[in-house]
Amino acid sequence: MSDKRVRVRFAPSPTGGLHLGGVRTALFNYLFAKKHNGDFVLRIEDTDQNRYVEGAEQYIIDCLNWCGITPDESPVTPGQYAPYRQSERKTLYREYAERLVMQGHAYYAFDTAEELDKNRKEIPNFQYGQVYRDGLRNSLSLPQHLVDQLLADHTPHVIRIKIPADQTVSFTDMIRGRVSFETNTIDDKVLLKADGMPTYHLAVVVDDYLMKISHAFRGEEWLPSAPIHLLLWDYLGWKADMPQWAHLPLILKPDGHGKLSKRDGARLGFPVFALDWEGTEGFSGMGFLPEAFVNFLATLGWNDGSGHEIFTLDELVTKFSIDRISKAGARFDFEKAKWFNAEWIKKVKAERLKVEVKKVLTDKGIIVEDDTYLLTIIELIKDRCTLLPDFYQQSAYFFQTPAGYDLNAVKPKWTNEKTDFFKAIIEQLKSTEKLIAADFEASFKALAEEKGLKTGDVMLPFRIMLVGGKFGPHVFDIAALLGKDETIDRVEKALIEFTA
RNA sequence: GGCCCGUUCGUCUAGGGGUUAGGACGUUAGAUUUUCAUUCUAGAAACAGGGGUUCGAUUCCCCUACGGGCUACCA
Numbered sequence: 001m002s003d004k005r006v007r008v009r010f011a012p013s014p015t016g017g018l019h020l021g022g023v024r025t026a027l028f029n030y031l032f033a034k035k036h037n038g039d040f041v042l043r044i045e046d047t048d049q050n051r052y053v054e055g056a057e058q059y060i061i062d063c064l065n066w067c068g069i070t071p072d073e074s075p076v077t078p079g080q081y082a083p084y085r086q087s088e089r090k091t092l093y094r095e096y097a098e099r100l101v102m103q104g105h106a107y108y109a110f111d112t113a114e115e116l117d118k119n120r121k122e123i124p125n126f127q128y129g130q131v132y133r134d135g136l137r138n139s140l141s142l143p144q145h146l147v148d149q150l151l152a153d154h155t156p157h158v159i160r161i162k163i164p165a166d167q168t169v170s171f172t173d174m175i176r177g178r179v180s181f182e183t184n185t186i187d188d189k190v191l192l193k194a195d196g197m198p199t200y201h202l203a204v205v206v207d208d209y210l211m212k213i214s215h216a217f218r219g220e221e222w223l224p225s226a227p228i229h230l231l232l233w234d235y236l237g238w239k240a241d242m243p244q245w246a247h248l249p250l251i252l253k254p255d256g257h258g259k260l261s262k263r264d265g266a267r268l269g270f271p272v273f274a275l276d277w278e279g280t281e282g283f284s285g286m287g288f289l290p291e292a293f294v295n296f297l298a299t300l301g302w303n304d305g306s307g308h309e310i311f312t313l314d315e316l317v318t319k320f321s322i323d324r325i326s327k328a329g330a331r332f333d334f335e336k337a338k339w340f341n342a343e344w345i346k347k348v349k350a351e352r353l354k355v356e357v358k359k360v361l362t363d364k365g366i367i368v369e370d371d372t373y374l375l376t377i378i379e380l381i382k383d384r385c386t387l388l389p390d391f392y393q394q395s396a397y398f399f400q401t402p403a404g405y406d407l408n409a410v411k412p413k414w415t416n417e418k419t420d421f422f423k424a425i426i427e428q429l430k431s432t433e434k435l436i437a438a439d440f441e442a443s444f445k446a447l448a449e450e451k452g453l454k455t456g457d458v459m460l461p462f463r464i465m466l467v468g469g470k471f472g473p474h475v476f477d478i479a480a481l482l483g484k485d486e487t488i489d490r491v492e493k494a495l496i497e498f499t500a
Numbered sequence: 501g502g503c504c505c506g507u508u509c510g511u512c513u514a515g516g517g518g519u520u521a522g523g524a525c526g527u528u529a530g531a532u533u534u535u536c537a538u539u540c541u542a543g544a545a546a547c548a549g550g551g552g553u554u555c556g557a558u559u560c561c562c563c564u565a566c567g568g569g570c571u572a573c574c575a
Contacts, residue, residue, distance in 0.1 A: 013575050048574055113573075120572095125502060127571080158573050176505070185503050185571095193573040200575050224504055224570040247505085250568070254511085257567070299524090303513060307523050326513075329568060333511050336525045346538080384537035394537090409535090456534040463535055471536040 006038025007214050010064075010071070011204070013045040014056035017277030018063045019262050020332065021219060021251045024297045028248060029217050030069040031298070031320040041211060042074035044085045045204075047197045057085075063274040066284060067294050068313050081211040086203050093198035096206050096236060097159040097191050101139070105235040106191060109138040110150055110157045127187035130165050159192040161201070161228060169227040174215070174246040174322045181227040189228050201225060205232040208243055216243040220329070221259070223247045246322060249301045250329040260332050270334040287360070287388030288337070292344035296337045300330045310343055342386040350378040357391045364392050366399045373398075376481060380473045394472065398481060401490055402468025405497055409470060410461045414498055421451050421458055422465075422491055429488050437480035444476070465494035 010026040012018060018026075026042075033040040042064065044057055057075065064070055073079035083089055100106035109128070115137075120126045133140055138160070139147045150157070163186045170180035191202040198206070208216060226245065233242040250259045254268060265272035265280060273282035274293065283293045295311055303326075304311075304319045311319065345353065357378055358368050368374050381394040424447055429435065444462075448455045463475045466487065472478060479487045 011575090015575075045575065051574065109573095116572090125571095127502090156573095160573095179504075181504070187571080190573050195573080197573085199573070204575095219569090220505065221569055222575090226504095249506085252568075259568075299512070301512090303524095305514070307514075309512090309524060328506050330513090331511060333525070336512065339525055342538095381537090383539090386537095454534085459534055467535085469535085473535095473537090474533090475535080 004214055005212070006033055006036040007041060007212050008033045008038065008217060009041040009043050009208070009211065009213050011043045011045045011207075011218075012060055013048065013051065014053055014060065015048075015051045016053050016056055017262060017273040017275075017280065017282070018060050019260065019272045020274075020297065020300075021260060022060075023063060023067060023274050023293075024251065024300060025217060025219060025248060026064060027067065027069055027294060027297055028246075028302070028320075028325070031317055032215060032217065032322070033072075034317040035320050038214070039072045039079070040069070041079070041081075041213070042071035042084065043207060043211070044075055044087075045200065046085055046087045047193075047199065047203055049087075049195070049197070059275065059277060066275055067290050069294070086198070086207065089203075089207070090197060092210075093202055093206055094192060094196065097198070097202060100161070100191070100232075100235055101159060103235065104162065105231075106159050106161050107139040107188075108147060108151065108157045109136065109160050109188075109190075110142075110155055111137050112156075128160065129163055129187040130184070133188060156194040158190045158194055160188040161191050161231065163188050163228075163231070169230050171226065171230055171245060173223075173226075174244055175249075175325050176223075176247060176327060179223065179226070181224075183227070183231075186227055189225070191232075201228050201232065205229050205236065205238075209233075209236070209238050209241060212241075213243045215246065217246045217248060220247045220250050246325070249326055251300055252329045252331045254332045254334065259329070268334075270337075283337075287390070288341050289344045289348070289356070289388070291348070292341040293337075295344065296340040299340075300332070301326050310340075310347065338386050345382050345385050345388075350375045350382065353378050353382065353391075356388050357395075360388050360392050361395070361399070364396070366392075366396065368399070373481070380477060380481070384471075384473075397467045397472070398478075401493065402464075402466075404468060405494060406464050406469045407497070410464055410498055413457070414461075417451060417453060418458060418461060419495065419499055421448065421453055422461075422495055424451070425462075426488050426491055429484055429491075432484065435480050435482075435484040435487060437474075437476040440479060441476040461494075461498065462491075465491050465498075 008029040010029045012022055030040050042061070046052055061074065061076060071077070073081065073084065075084040078084055097106060101108065116128070126132065128136065135141065140162070163183050165184060167183040168180055169183060170178060173179050189201050190199050192198055233239050252258065253260050253264055260272060262272055271281055271283045271286050273280060274284060275282040276285040291312065294313055298311065298316050299309055302324055305324060354371065354375060358374065361368055377395050377398050378391070381391065385391050385394055425444065428443060428447065445455050448458050459475060460470070463470065463472065466475065466478050466482065
C-alpha cells in the first residue's frame, strides 16, 4: 500500500432501489476509508440512459444517510473532483477514447446491432475480438479513406478496445490474491457507445484516475472484466496510479441458487432494500434499526475473528480489515438479521428508541402525550421486541383498554371465589393512595391467601384483565404504570366479561 | 460451450500440518420467569470426493465434482 491518501468510491447506477449487496459494498468502502482517515466518495454511474430511473439517485443518498455512512463527496455535496454524475462528465470521456484510437489500442467499429446479433447467433462462441474483427466493419479492417468517409458522414459507431494477442494480464486482488487472465479469451469491449456515452469500462477507469481513487471495492461479478480495466490503466499511461482492487464476495439468495436479486424480497417475504422503494418495504419500513442493519451487513462476508458479532459503526471502523473478508459468497439469512435487530433493541437506551416507537404507535392511532411515560414503557418491554412494530403489540394496552380478552384462559376455571377476590381487590385499591408495585403485590398475595386462593390462580386472570392476553412484563409493574384508577377500571370492566 | 472465482455444522463463520474442529443464528431439551419474552444450562449438527507431499493432512499441491459469476453499444 502506498502512502498516498486513501480515497474510495461507491459507484452505483441509479436503476432502482439499492439492495443489500449494494449497501454492503458502500459500507465496506466507508469502513475502509474511515479506518485510514480517507475519503468516501459517491459517484453516480448513470451512463445507461435506458435504465435510468427517476428518484433512484436521491434514494441511494437517503439509504446511505439512514445507515450513517454519508459520503464525503457526492453529487449533492461535491468536492474538488466534481461533477459526480457520469452523465455530466460525458464530454470528457471521448478525448480518452480517441487517444486510445490514436495510440492503436482502440478502434472505430461501425457494425450495427443487427449484424452483431446475426453473428452471435450463427457463429458458435462468437466474440468481437482478434479472431473475427478483421471480417467486421471497423477501422482495423476497412481502408483508411472509407473510415474517414464513414466518420465524416457521422455514421453511427462505437469505439472498441483492441485486446492484444497472447498476453497474460494478472494482478493482485486484496481479497483473492493473484488473479490471471489470457488476453486471447477476452473480447474487444465497447468503450464509447454510439450515443457518445462511455461504457462502464471506460468510465470507471477514467473517473477512478481523475478522482484519485486509491482502492477500488466492487462486487465479484466485476472480476471477469478486471483485465480490461488493467489494460486501460496501462494504455492510458496511468499504471502507477491504479487503485488496488478488492472484489467482494457476492450475497446469495437464501433459498436455491444465485446471487440475491431485487425481486427475491417479494418472492420470499423479506426486505432486500434498505429503505422502502416503490411500495416494497425495506429494512427500515419493516422495523429495523440502522445500527442493526449495518451490523448485520458487516458480518456478511467479514468477521473480526474474536467471536463477537455486535458492533457499532465506530467499532466496525476500527476493527475492519480487508484480510478478514472471506472469499466465498454469503447466503442471506433473514432470521439472523432479525436477531441482530433484537440485540440492538436490547442494547440501546430507551431514549434512542423514543422517536421510532412513537411513530409506530402514532401509525396505529395511539397518541403519546407523556414522553416520560413512554420511556418507562419502552424500558419495560424492549427486551421482548424483535422489530419496531412489536412495540405496538407489546405496549398498546398501556394506552388503551384491551380490545379483547383471552377468555379461554380464564373462563373455564372461573369461580365465584375469584369474583369475590377481585371485588375485594377493587375495594382495597380504592382505599390506597397510590399504587406502588411492590406494596400492591404484597397485599394482593396476602388477600389471595386470606380468601383461600392460590396466588397463581388469580395472577393470570389479573394479567388478562389489564393486558388482554398471556404476555407482557411483570403484572404489578403494569398495574403501577397504569395507575390506581385505570387498574380499578380495567378490573371492573373485565369482571363483567369474565362472569357473563 | 468458453473464461474466472469459490467449497468447514441447515445458515454466517473461526481455525489451520498433530485440536475433544471453536463460536453465532436457527433447532431440540431443561432451569428461571405463578404469563409471554428475555436470561441461563445442556444437546444434535460440518472439514465435497480422489490422488499426491508428509511420520502425520481438514489445513499444502493436483485432478474431479459441485456451487457461483461473467460471456450486451447493462452496470
